[in-house]
Amino acid sequence: MNRVEHDADGGVKEKAQTRMPHAAIDHFMGETYASQLLAEACAREADFARTEVTSDEEPRALDLDARRSWTLRGGSALLNRFEAQVRSQADGLLAAVGMAPIADLVLECGLFAHRHGDYFRRHIDLFAAERRRHATHDRIATLVYHLHIQPKRFGGGELVLYSLAGAAGALRLPPEHDRLVVFPAYLPHEVEPVSVPGDAFAHARFSINCWLGRPRG
Ligand SMILES: O=C(O)CCC(=O)C(=O)O
Numbered sequence: 001m002n003r004v005e006h007d008a009d010g011g012v013k014e015k016a017q018t019r020m021p022h023a024a025i026d027h028f029m030g031e032t033y034a035s036q037l038l039a040e041a042c043a044r045e046a047d048f049a050r051t052e053v054t055s056d057e058e059p060r061a062l063d064l065d066a067r068r069s070w071t072l073r074g075g076s077a078l079l080n081r082f083e084a085q086v087r088s089q090a091d092g093l094l095a096a097v098g099m100a101p102i103a104d105l106v107l108e109c110g111l112f113a114h115r116h117g118d119y120f121r122r123h124i125d126l127f128a129a130e131r132r133r134h135a136t137h138d139r140i141a142t143l144v145y146h147l148h149i150q151p152k153r154f155g156g157g158e159l160v161l162y163s164l165a166g167a168a169g170a171l172r173l174p175p176e177h178d179r180l181v182v183f184p185a186y187l188p189h190e191v192e193p194v195s196v197p198g199d200a201f202a203h204a205r206f207s208i209n210c211w212l213g214r215p216r217g
């Protein structure tokens with residue numbers, strides 16, 4: 001046994017950090033931004049469509065067994081602002097999960113909503129094996145920025161990180177308003193089912209999901 005496994009509480013955390021490297025940054029964008037983005041999301045409810053996923057066969061298709069959530073279609077100046085903030089801090093965000101800076105960084109960002117009954121089953125964000133031919137870059141790190149009305153009106157929706165070794169533990173992160181979570185794109189994870197009493201769109205679990213990637217040489 002190594003030193004970490006002999007440790008008390010702190011050691012357990014350290015072990016989880018080794019198996020499921022992640023970082024959480026509170027107040028990442030600030031309340032003014034978060035409430036503006038929530039207001040925009042609600043005003044544009046009609047621009048949200050069911051999220052599609054990439055499979056081995058197809059670059060984009062609905063697969064409601066794997067993923068039930070909603071994606072904002074069309075651009076957003078607020079999303080662009082988030083992207084600019086991430087770009088300016090990219091090296092530090094990568095370092096927070098033990099990853100090296102990425103030359104020619106590629107960013108993919110989108111705004112998502114999980115409504116009543118929605119979820120995203122266990123998956124990795126990396127396009128591996130056959131799926132890889134559908135993309136021109138490789139995802140290196142996943143960023144998830146959670147936001148929702150205060151106080152929170154939904155239940156569930158925990159982001160669960162798993163170690164690569166599968167059964168060796170899981171880390172359940174409740175979505176916290178204005179918090180950014182960073183983890184390597186190879187780490188298996190899921191969004192547990194969300195329950196939104198009444199299912200008002202404004203009460204949904206919102207998130208910006210953003211990937212830091214590297215163009216393929
Ligand atoms: O919303 C989340 O917490 C994570 C979503 C996710 O896993 C993804 O979009 O790939």
Ligand SMILES: [Fe+2]
Nearest residue numbers: 123124125189
């Ligand atoms: Fe994911």
